Amino acid sequence: MDLPGKVSLITGSARGIGQAIAFLLAKHGSHIVVNDLLEKEGMETVQAIQKLGVKALWAKADISNEQEVERMFSEVFKHFDNVDILVNNAGVGSPLMVEDMSYEVWKRVIDTNLNGAFLCCKQVIPRMQKKKYGRIINISSVAAKKISYHGSAAYTAAKAGLLGFTRHLAYELAPYGITVNALCPGGTLTPRIRERVTQEEMDAEIKRFPIGRWALPEDQAKAVLFLVSDQAEIITGQALDVDGGELLAWMDFETYQKWRKRFVTKG
8 A cells, every 4th residue: 555656635634633644644655745724733743754754744724715725735736746645634613503503603614624625626636637646535424424423513514515525526537547535434532532522421432332442543544545545446436434333323332232132031
């Protein structure tokens, strides 16, 4: 799965899932563009990646802003001739109920999670088409297939929209040798989750995952590595769930076992 000489841009990669993806792709030979609004963490990530022996570029930009996205890619293309791999990872959420949510909050979530992916794709598509090669990964969520556990209706809507965008864009770009896929992480122990959820709550929520543990950012990165590798060159328009079985469970596993034992006892 080596990616020698490839250039990967990962939005929202100063920490969490995006950072784990950046590190893993760098370890497999890809040069990395780190995008985020967290400048201190972003620069630290760039420095850590450079120690792996590949090139790394810091690109601060709000990907929900068209002008900032255009400026970012203009700078990126001055350093690298092309972006071979685009991972649309940046995202925001809100815990508010619809009745308590302002239009500004709704719009911010949609703009970042969905419109930001559109804006970044617009920048890389012409060069990928010219090169007849490209890998685009949109980081969606299991929320796109059910609802968001820690997010809101805005987050659920944005992530579901991202799956539709993935399918349609994959169809448009397939003739150019460009694949477009989505990743749907389940509960993942990102810094954001660790900041917002107590250890007691995290332990209790393990019941949601039949595999018996939360996913880690590194688990999501491994799936991205597969999707951008030559081993997945025929796969496009798909959404890969990396969720420890979360979507399989219509009840938590402990309750399921108790329910099953009732019938085993009765014979």
